[in-house]
Amino acid sequence: xxFNIPQDEGFAIINFTIxxxxxxxxxxxxxxxxxxxxxxxxxxxxxxxxxxxxLRLRNSSDLRPLLRSxxxxxxxxxxxxxxxxxxxxxxxxxxxxxxxxxxxxLNSYPVIMRTDLVEGGALRTYP
Numbered sequence: 001x002x003f004n005i006p007q008d009e010g011f012a013i014i015n016f017t018i019x020x021x022x023x024x025x026x027x028x029x030x031x032x033x034x035x036x037x038x039x040x041x042x043x044x045x046x047x048x049x050x051x052x053x054x055l056r057l058r059n060s061s062d063l064r065p066l067l068r069s070x071x072x073x074x075x076x077x078x079x080x081x082x083x084x085x086x087x088x089x090x091x092x093x094x095x096x097x098x099x100x101x102x103x104x105x106l107n108s109y110p111v112i113m114r115t116d117l118v119e120g121g122a123l124r125t126y127p
């Protein structure tokens with residue numbers, strides 16, 4: 001993924017939708033789930049992104065199978081903790097791979113604010 005930012009402008013607004021086959025987010029496609037990133041802290045030297053995400057499930061009984069599934073991914077290092085917010089919303093603290101991940105790529109650019117939504121295995125990012 002490469003962004004061409006006009007030099008005279010100094011910034012650009014970028015909206016995109018992406019699926020990438022090796023990402024753990026693809027594994028939620030078989031569940032009626034949405035993920036929104038609330039916070040990330042990148043450590044490129046350790047190839048790590050610490051993140052806090054919101055997971056919304058239509059059926060809360062899908063939580064355990066979904067967690068088992070995503071923990072098998074090579075791009076997700078660890079699900080550090082899971083907290084129930086409501087019957088359908090959970091907060092997860094995670095550790096994932098930095099290199100090759102969308103957050104890792106965006107970290108190379110002066111991103112001011114980013115909102116994303118993962119649904120059906122596709123990640124949509126917008127300002």
